[in-house]
Amino acid sequence: MTPAQIPLYSELEPLEFCDKWLGLDSLPSEEATLQKGHGYRSRCNRLLSEVFGLSPNTVRQWGSGFRRMPKKHRAKLGKLLFYRKIEELHLTCRHATTCTVQIIFSGGGF
Numbered sequence: 001m002t003p004a005q006i007p008l009y010s011e012l013e014p015l016e017f018c019d020k021w022l023g024l025d026s027l028p029s030e031e032a033t034l035q036k037g038h039g040y041r042s043r044c045n046r047l048l049s050e051v052f053g054l055s056p057n058t059v060r061q062w063g064s065g066f067r068r069m070p071k072k073h074r075a076k077l078g079k080l081l082f083y084r085k086i087e088e089l090h091l092t093c094r095h096a097t098t099c100t101v102q103i104i105f106s107g108g109g110f
Helices: 014-021 029-035 040-052 056-060 071-093
Strands: 004-009 101-106
Touching: 014 040, 014 071, 040 056, 040 071
Parallel strands: 004 101
Antiparallel strands: none
16 A cells, blocks of 8 residues: 655645635636636635634735745644645545555755
């Protein structure tokens, strides 16, 4: 059995986080491009405001691509995605006889 691989990010850029959280990174490129059309930034804005407990207006003030997001939040995005992947794996492995996990570190230091 091939081990499940879970990437461990030290930090993520906001748009990369949104792509991964919303599942766009696993779509064929043409479909992902369509999904990133009308309403994508708004969905990402709502997601980030919920994640950080901030108003959507505060998140909007981070500008295009959320470039002015405080650096401390990027580390939290990486951790949140990691925990979500662990939860998904737990649900998948719950009924399996064996389940092997391999954590892959992606990025700078913690």
